Amino acid sequence: MTEGAKAPETTEAARSAVDKANVYGLLAAVFRRELSAAFLDELRRPALVAALAEAGVALDRDFLAGPADKVLEEHAVAYTALFIGPGKHVPPYASVHLAEGGGALWGPPTVWAKKFIEETGFEYSEDFHDLPDHVSVELEVMGHLWAREAEALADGDAETAAWCRARRATFLADHLARWVPAFCKMVAKESPRAFYREMAALLDAVIASEDNLSRDHI
Numbered sequence: 001m002t003e004g005a006k007a008p009e010t011t012e013a014a015r016s017a018v019d020k021a022n023v024y025g026l027l028a029a030v031f032r033r034e035l036s037a038a039f040l041d042e043l044r045r046p047a048l049v050a051a052l053a054e055a056g057v058a059l060d061r062d063f064l065a066g067p068a069d070k071v072l073e074e075h076a077v078a079y080t081a082l083f084i085g086p087g088k089h090v091p092p093y094a095s096v097h098l099a100e101g102g103g104a105l106w107g108p109p110t111v112w113a114k115k116f117i118e119e120t121g122f123e124y125s126e127d128f129h130d131l132p133d134h135v136s137v138e139l140e141v142m143g144h145l146w147a148r149e150a151e152a153l154a155d156g157d158a159e160t161a162a163w164c165r166a167r168r169a170t171f172l173a174d175h176l177a178r179w180v181p182a183f184c185k186m187v188a189k190e191s192p193r194a195f196y197r198e199m200a201a202l203l204d205a206v207i208a209s210e211d212n213l214s215r216d217h218i
Contacts, residue, residue, distance in 0.1 A: 017150035021144075024143030030199045035075045040068055142171065149161045177210075
């Protein structure tokens with residue numbers, strides 16, 4: 001091996017970390033806001049459709065081939081009804097679902113999440129004006145930690161890579177794994193569109209897999 005070359009297993013681990021970061025980025029985009037035309041085009045790309053199918057996500061024919069304007073309108077209505085209201089909906093905030101949050105916004109879980117997120121070095125986008133314990137933000141933070149680990153592995157920085165793994169394990173055990181599975185089940189039950197049911201199932205599986213992996217390394 002030439003001087004400065006990365007061990008094959010390190011390179012593969014870095015690639016895997018990038019893949020994980022991309023999965024979290026996709027899921028964050030799904031739950032952040034209603035579908036945009038650009039995001040719908042991305043979701044319809046054959047390579048992504050195939051990758052999602054391999055992960056167990058079955059996007060229906062109407063979603064994949066229906067007129068874009070019709071699909072966007074139907075899913076905008078569904079997103080609003082499902083996550084915003086008025087009326088019965090599934091709040092996408094940790095504090096509402098965790099017992100110590102008391103079912104209210106800006107409870108102790110929100111404060112905890114805000115502090116944790118700031119400690120990871122994650123930077124909110126300039127147009128973000130929501131609460132820090134919104135599910136999309138918390139998924140972005142997981143993606144941020146995976147991406148940072150990928151960079152560390154590529155640079156041979158074992159200390160930073162280990163720090164990223166430890167931060168993810170804490171976030172999962174103390175926070176995400178305590179509320180996201182129940183959130184996903186509620187979405188699956190209440191969603192008027194298969195797309196959100198399928199994505200909730202994928203998110204549930206990703207969190208379960210991550211939590212098990214983190215516990216194995218504790």
